[in-house]
Amino acid sequence: MDLRRSILLALARRYIAGEDVSGLVSLAKRLNSQGFRITANYLGEDVATDEQVRRNVDEYILLMEAFEKGKLASSISIKPTQVGLSLSREIASKNVNRILEQAADLDQFVWIDMESSPYTDDILRIYLSHKQSYSNIGITLQAYLKRSQGDLKRMLENESKIRVVKGAYNETPDIMLKGKSEIRNNLAEMLKALFKQNNFFSIGTHDNKLIELATALSHEFSNDNFEFQFLKGIREEKASELLDRRFKVSIYTPYGRSWMPYSIRRMRERDSATYFVLRSILRL
Ligand SMILES: Cc1cc2nc3c(=O)[nH]c(=O)nc-3n(C[C@H](O)[C@H](O)[C@H](O)COP(=O)(O)OP(=O)(O)OC[C@H]3O[C@@H](n4cnc5c(N)ncnc54)[C@H](O)[C@@H]3O)c2cc1C
Structure with missing residues (x-):
């Protein structure tokens, strides 16, 4: 190099955790020993060749095998365009199925990341179709989209495991909420709905106001069936503080070349x- x-x-x-599975496993062991869980993402999205898609799927399977072997408190987080959605929904769906099958055998949980808005419907369809057969799958919803309250309602009716985030892509004003506070308020409303139900969920934000709202809601509804998720390297002191306050915290950790x-x-x-x-x- x-x-x-x-x-x-x-x-x-x-x-990031480094370029390969071994770096990730070492980090996962360290995080686990501190009380954190890990959710790992293999870097690279919008993959446009069959060969690369196959390699990504193989990588996730290798990763889950390593997690299982190390008896780690872990999950994986995949972007549908890494496993073929840029090629077609059918290819992505087949690959998600292959990953889920292995994940079920290896006792691993699979989060589906949400990508830019042209993919939202396809990703939700893929998620819902596999959710029928597998319980070890969760879906991400983005609070910056105007449609998300409706999606949240539909996903909750289907007893989904949901991760809520603000959203990270450049979207146009017709589909996106206007300002920071509107997005935060929308995520706050989504949190209220999540705390009122019983399925496991995850909160992917570093926003102090939302984190503290969540801790208050957790007490109000006596609901601790959720975890906070932080991106590796961001607000680590807050993540540790939440652990000290006995909340579950998972560190979303990307790796790869x-x-x-x-x-x-x-x-x-x-x-x-x-x-x-x-x-x-x-x-x-
Ligand atoms: C676990 C997880 C999974 C995610 N999955 C998705 C997904 O599937 N799809 C998607 O669109 N987006 C995803 N995101 C990204 C998310 O949508 C936001 O873009 C990102 O989390 C920033 O929003 P925020 O809620 O932290 O609020 P912000 O308002 O951006 O940040 C809140 C505070 O966090 C701190 N902070 C934020 N970023 C940094 C930084 N780089 N360095 C230091 N401090 C920082 C600052 O103190 C800031 O004031 C995910 C995020 C997380 C944590």
Whole structure:
């Protein structure tokens, strides 16, 4: 590996577990020993060739085998376009099925990440069709979409396990809520609905107001059948505080050779000092 790539990888390690399963398993062991669970994502989305799709599916199966072998408190989190949705819904669905079959044998849980809005309907359809046969699957809903309250209602009617997040893609104003506070309020409403029901759910946010709302709702409804999920490297002190307060916390941890775009995005968002160093290195 050239020197520049090694330096970049060292900086990126705050946000990712490394390039392969072995790095991820070491990190998972460390996180588990501290009381955190891990949910792992193999980096790379919008995959456009059969060969790459097959490799991604194989990678997730390898990963789940390693998790099972290490008896780790873990789950995986997959993006449907990694397993074929950019090619067709049928291909993605077949691959999700293959992953779920293995996950059931290996006692692993599979979160489905939500991608940009052209994929939302297909992802929900794939999720619902497999949910009939498998209980070890959960779906992500994005609070920034106007449609999400309706989706939440439909998914809850189907007794789904749901992860709520604000949403991360560039969407147009016709389908997206306007401002930060509107999105936060929408997520707050979604949380209220989730705390009133009994299925397991997950809260993927670093937003202090929402986290504290969730802790209050948990007490109000005596419902602890949920976990907080944090992205690796972000607000680690808050994640530890929640553990100390006896909440379940899982660390969403990406890994894989395509770590560069993901890590740069995370640094650009807030970590301006590291981003500055990174830009200087990239310009060398
Ligand atoms: C477990 C998990 C799974 C996700 N899955 C999906 C998905 O499937 N689909 C999807 O569209 N999106 C997903 N996301 C991303 C999500 O939609 C948001 O883009 C992201 O979480 C930022 O929103 P926030 O709720 O943390 O609020 P923000 O308002 O962005 O951040 C709240 C606070 O968190 C801190 N913070 C946020 N980012 C950073 C950073 N990089 N460095 C340091 N501090 C930071 C800051 O203190 C900030 O004020 C996921 C997020 C998580 C945590």
